[in-house]
Amino acid sequence: MSPEQRAANAALMKRLGVVVLAMFGFGFALVPFYEKICEVTGIRNIDGPASRPLASTQVDASRKVRIELDANVRAMAWTFRPAQPVIDVHPGQLGQVTYEVVNTTDRPVTGQAIPSYAPQEAAQYFRKLDCFCFATQTLQPGERREMPVVFVIDPSVPADLPAIALSYTFFEVEGGKLAAAPSASREKP
Amino acid sequence: MSSIPHDRAAAGHGTHDDHAHHPTGLMRWVTTTNHKDIGTMYLWFSFTMFMVGGVMALTIRAELFQPGLQVVHPEFFNQMTTLHGLIMVFGAIMPAAVGFANWMIPLLIGAPDMAFARMNNWSFWLLPPAAILLVTSLFVPGGAASAGWTLYPPLTIQQGMGMDLAIFAVHIMGASSIMGSINIITTILNMRAPGMTLMKMPLFCWTWLITAYLLIAVMPVLAGAVTMLLTDRHFGTSFFNAAGGGDPVLFQHIFWFFGHPEVYIIILPAFGIVSQIIPTFARKPLFGYASMVYATAGIAILSFIVWAHHMFTVGMPVAGVLFFMYATMLIAVPTGVKIFNWLATMWRGAMTFEAPMMFAVGFLFLFTMGGFTGLVLAIAPIDMQLHDTYYVVAHFHYVMVAGSLFAFFGGVYYWLPKWTGTMYDERIAQIHFWTSLVFFNVAFFPQHFLGLAGMPRRIPDYAQQFADWNMVSSIGAFGFGLSQLLVLYAVVKCIRGDGAKAPAKPWEGGDTLEWTVPSPAPYHTFETPPVVR
Numbered sequence: 001m002s003p004e005q006r007a008a009n010a011a012l013m014k015r016l017g018v019v020v021l022a023m024f025g026f027g028f029a030l031v032p033f034y035e036k037i038c039e040v041t042g043i044r045n046i047d048g049p050a051s052r053p054l055a056s057t058q059v060d061a062s063r064k065v066r067i068e069l070d071a072n073v074r075a076m077a078w079t080f081r082p083a084q085p086v087i088d089v090h091p092g093q094l095g096q097v098t099y100e101v102v103n104t105t106d107r108p109v110t111g112q113a114i115p116s117y118a119p120q121e122a123a124q125y126f127r128k129l130d131c132f133c134f135a136t137q138t139l140q141p142g143e144r145r146e147m148p149v150v151f152v153i154d155p156s157v158p159a160d161l162p163a164i165a166l167s168y169t170f171f172e173v174e175g176g177k178l179a180a181a182p183s184a185s186r187e188k189p
Numbered sequence: 190m191s192s193i194p195h196d197r198a199a200a201g202h203g204t205h206d207d208h209a210h211h212p213t214g215l216m217r218w219v220t221t222t223n224h225k226d227i228g229t230m231y232l233w234f235s236f237t238m239f240m241v242g243g244v245m246a247l248t249i250r251a252e253l254f255q256p257g258l259q260v261v262h263p264e265f266f267n268q269m270t271t272l273h274g275l276i277m278v279f280g281a282i283m284p285a286a287v288g289f290a291n292w293m294i295p296l297l298i299g300a301p302d303m304a305f306a307r308m309n310n311w312s313f314w315l316l317p318p319a320a321i322l323l324v325t326s327l328f329v330p331g332g333a334a335s336a337g338w339t340l341y342p343p344l345t346i347q348q349g350m351g352m353d354l355a356i357f358a359v360h361i362m363g364a365s366s367i368m369g370s371i372n373i374i375t376t377i378l379n380m381r382a383p384g385m386t387l388m389k390m391p392l393f394c395w396t397w398l399i400t401a402y403l404l405i406a407v408m409p410v411l412a413g414a415v416t417m418l419l420t421d422r423h424f425g426t427s428f429f430n431a432a433g434g435g436d437p438v439l440f441q442h443i444f445w446f447f448g449h450p451e452v453y454i455i456i457l458p459a460f461g462i463v464s465q466i467i468p469t470f471a472r473k474p475l476f477g478y479a480s481m482v483y484a485t486a487g488i489a490i491l492s493f494i495v496w497a498h499h500m501f502t503v504g505m506p507v508a509g510v511l512f513f514m515y516a517t518m519l520i521a522v523p524t525g526v527k528i529f530n531w532l533a534t535m536w537r538g539a540m541t542f543e544a545p546m547m548f549a550v551g552f553l554f555l556f557t558m559g560g561f562t563g564l565v566l567a568i569a570p571i572d573m574q575l576h577d578t579y580y581v582v583a584h585f586h587y588v589m590v591a592g593s594l595f596a597f598f599g600g601v602y603y604w605l606p607k608w609t610g611t612m613y614d615e616r617i618a619q620i621h622f623w624t625s626l627v628f629f630n631v632a633f634f635p636q637h638f639l640g641l642a643g644m645p646r647r648i649p650d651y652a653q654q655f656a657d658w659n660m661v662s663s664i665g666a667f668g669f670g671l672s673q674l675l676v677l678y679a680v681v682k683c684i685r686g687d688g689a690k691a692p693a694k695p696w697e698g699g700d701t702l703e704w705t706v707p708s709p710a711p712y713h714t715f716e717t718p719p720v721v722r
Contacts, residue, residue: 001301009304009375016371020409027413027443031428034439041506074432114431120504171432174425 231288238280274338299382396461471538548599559587580640606691610709631665
């Protein structure tokens with residue numbers, strides 16, 4: 001191979017190497033890009049404060065939506081339960097439910113509650129104004145805390161959605177690492 | 190490309206008795222920088238992995254022979270489906286394609302060797318450690334990765350150290366592919382013989398050039414995705430961990446941004462091989478050479494904007510579903526151009542049906558069927574019914590086994606005389622083709638029925654109504670697996686010199702540069718570049 005050939009090959013290898021590095025970075029760039037897409041389109045905006053204004057603020061007194069409350073912990077020595085298992089609200093009406101959580105360990109523990117909805121499409125009609133899931137919760141040893149969720153069911157909720165199950169699962173946050181996590185909207189106050 | 194007038198005097202005969210210049214025995218293979226040696230090692234590695242992955246497939250089919258759990262535990266079954274996928278994709282098909290590239294691209298473009306010979310050695314020798322990691326992960330506590338070859342979280346975040354070994358294996362194989370691709374691109378762009386313009390290159394070089402670009406574009410993305418999995422598992426990040434604010438669906442997007450171009454990485458080299466074989470045995474130039482090049486490029490570009498059709502059921506806006514559905518269907522256009530060009534090449538050709546041609550025609554027929562079921566699956570409302578059923582399994586085995594693998598078998602028989610200097614045993618090759626063809630269809634055609642009837646994939650047990658077709662499918666799978674011993678026999682026979690001596694040009698219709706060098710191809714070829722007019 002002639003020296004010119006060698007030099008030309010090395011130059012091309014460098015250029016292709018830059019492409020490889022750029023694409024490796026692109027894979028990581030997809031993370032904030034995805035968060036942004038979800039935020040803009042509202043696909044995953046299920047656990048932050050209601051960001052979009054309600055289409056209508058009229059209370060629809062003609063019907064009620066049943067909210068079924070569920071509470072779980074994942075590998076944590078906390079007890080976590082809703083004050084009442086079921087609440088009926090009119091669409092558009094301000095609703096409030098309370099959850100009770102107790103740290104049964106002898107050390108301070110920080111947890112983060114993750115919501116989920118059944119059926120899944122109900123999430124878009126569930127507008128939370130305040131929720132303990134918007135921030136991590138740190139409980140001292142033996143501490144008991146009552147935590148509210150204030151919400152409005154969007155009046156545009158379809159009539160064939162008579163009941164929504166709202167479920168929370170608490171996960172332990174170790175060493176405050178959650179703060180560095182790529183979160184969409186959960187960390188917003 | 191056909192009809193290249195060669196300067197035979199410059200093809201590089203004689204002066205090749207330099208076998209004394211390199212080590213012998215094992216060290217010859219460890220230290221070799223020769224593209225033919227490395228191509229050979231890639232092909233043998235790939236065949237070995239094909240056998241390993243095949244045994245795993247047969248374990249799956251043995252368990253599915255009857256309803257109920259008979260042969261293996263469900264946990265082990267899941268490890269088998271996962272490792273079968275990883276090994277076949279990264280260990281068998283991709284290295285086979287790179288093996289063909291190593292052997293044939295320098296011969297097809299009149300180059301003395303690959304551009305970066307030492308890196309070539311390195312990119313091969315990364316593969317065996319990766320394979321060892323994957324296979325030995327079966328024996329670590331908790332067993333091998335069992336979340337499916339797509340490695341979706343949250344399962345991948347929860348599993349034991351077998352998953353870490355799989356992640357490292359993917360890293361290593363990815364690095365190998367990237368180095369191989371840089372080598373191939375540089376070889377094709379910088380090392381062509383005088384007069385060999387890009388649009389005179391044999392189509393195999395074109396499809397590999399485009400494949401190599403796809404590889405350097407998406408392999409780093411996969412490396413990033415599995416790196417994120419690894420840091421989620423061990424370093425407290427939460428890219429995909431919902432508990433920490435991450436999103437498991439994000440992984441699916443990143444994975445399939447790699448994964449869809451990956452399926453074209455698997456099939457484009459096969460397209461290239463078929464594009465070499467069909468003109469040779471139809472004794473006509475390839476019909477629509479330029480449109481073949483543009484269609485290949487079109488497929489590659491479209492492959493970047495269709496990934497979400499793998500995940501219609503995870504939830505996305507209707508506008509997104511429609512976009513990915515129509516973009517996916519659009520890929521049928523350039524693919525159709527290729528299919529019709531191959532048919533037009535055969536049209537009124539003076540065809541003969543030696544084993545390479547049989548595999549190429551079998552490829553054409555069965556790949557088209559797999560393409561059609563792909564179109565069916567592209568339709569979002571149907572996909573939501575068929576998602577994760579055996580219909581999907583049938584679809585991608587039609588395009589990967591009857592597509593890529595058949596084309597590679599065709600390529601093996603096509604170039605064996607050049608590689609070994611001995612004609613392969615035509616009778617064995619024909620038996621290999623027909624048993625493969627029949628048993629492949631016995632194994633995989635009924636899986637369409639199973640999928641349409643609702644049988645889910647990756648489950649070791651199933652309802653009674655699926656019993657009959659599963660039994661048929663398992664019989665076909667065992668038949669197919671055993672048939673593959675024939676190709677091993679045929680190849681070993683050639684290597685031992687047991688057969689007719691192959692002339693430099695064993696195929697009457699072959700008119701590419703590799704047929705201008707003697708058979709077997711000397712250790713060094715085209716040290717003086719041929720002149721292509």
